[in-house]
Amino acid sequence: MDKEAGKTAIVEYLTKKAKSKSKFYLKDFYEVIPEEKPRDVKNLVNEMVRDGTLEYWSSGSTTMIGLKGTGKQAAAEDEA
Amino acid sequence: MAKHATPLLDQLESGPWPSWVSDIKQEAETRAKNVKGIDYQIPVDVCEDLLGLMELTYVQKRTHWKHGGIVGVFGYGGGVIGRYCDQPQQFPGVAHFHTVRVSQPGGKYYSTKYLKDICTLWELRGSGLTNMHGSTGDIIFIGTTTPQLEEIFFELTHNLNQDLGGSGSNLRTPSDCIGSSRCEYACYDTQALCYAMTMDYQDELHRPAFPYKFKFKFDGCPNCCVASIARSDMSFIGTWKDDIRIDQKAVQAYIGGELKPNAGAHSGRDWGKFDIAKEVLNLCPTKCMRMDGAKLVIDNRECTRCMHCINAMPRALRIGKDTGLSILVGAKAPILDGAQMGSLLVPFIKVEEPYDEIKAVIEGVWDWWMEEGKNRERLGELIKRQGFQKLLEVTNIEAMPQHVQEPRHNPYIFWREDEVEGGFEREITEFRKYHQR
Structure with a gap:
């Protein structure tokens, strides 16, 4: 699978799931493009964060990844 | 007069040990007086609000932190941990109270200029409170606001020649003992190896790569001054082959x-x-x-x-003259499955630049863990789940006596079917001629 097709598949997957879930483990992305090696998926996901499609969420111990702008955003964190 | 009354925290100061409450009060007072005329970039009363919030926590016996968030610096997936207070009206100074992890220098060697510089930066752009050091070894800056994060990162990287450390599902900041720089027990140059691994694995350090955290620690000898055997997923412990x-x-x-x-x-x-x-x-x-x-x-x-x-x-x-290191894997603190010490994977390996042999072991372990590890499963837990034998397979390391802790204790060395003449299948009718069910 080429890089652009991989990116499209990831965005489609996250958009489909967006109603129930906004943050995903890195491992969830392996299943979106199962033919790629984990290391390549990791590199692709990180590239998508760099180009602004995705964003990280970190608890400090674990990192999750979601579509940029979905779920609670930094500006709203101090709201109830 | 303190901004918030803190009788419960005050009581903590009465013990025999140095108190973090006294430390925070001291910083609160310094900020209030501001003798140096610092143009504080986050609320001046951050430390007072922190004390007020902690007191409320003690009174109500419930936390008021919301831990985690999307905050970070551009291009990095680690190094910043978002933290927010759920009582921002009452304690506006700690409405945002993010943590910044700063990579510690090799062997934790500091110059006083370096310490002064990072403290000056942190007084200006943060709470002034630090943790020297976190469990992984980093310098921890405790408490700043979102707009300050990129400013701090810029100052650290451009003016102080300093990087952020690891957090989240990343390789954590590698940590080492002082090694051969000052210690006659050092069996290899811990700082050289730690630095090389830090530089070679920058991507893993700054961007999430794994199912969970992963820690390297480098100890020059089995005294384990950085406790690698207990606290790192992969520990590199100096050893020797010849005689004492x-x-x-x-x-x-x-x-x-x-x-x-x-x-x-x-x-x-x-x-x-x-x-x-x-x-x-x-x-x-x-x-x-x-x-x-x-x-x-x-x-x-x-x-x-x-x-x-x-x-x-x-x-x-x-120590002997024929020195190198042992690699142990799977240590961790008690999170899911109890504390584990490291298990010996490589009894002896020479430490020679460019460390290709060592990197081959590291990357073999990572590939397996990235493929097979469950979310939030540490390497040690995967080893327990799938077996040490599986780890030997994926790292192409032959089972050897050093892998056995003691006879009959950890019998994970099994025969595989293809190693046994005739395989594991048997003719059952022939077998039943001699053995009743």
């Missing part, structure tokens, strides 16, 4: 009392005359030492490198 070097004259000097055992440590009280049998020979875990008349004899084949004798008589006993 013995200076028999110095052994006699210890026995005679001319040299103080443990280099004079534990000398706060009178322990009596040094007794080599009681304090060294009988404490050897493998009983591989004995006195043959006036001569100390060590059966080096049986030595497990516990370091006790060398620590007790450092002038008489020295």
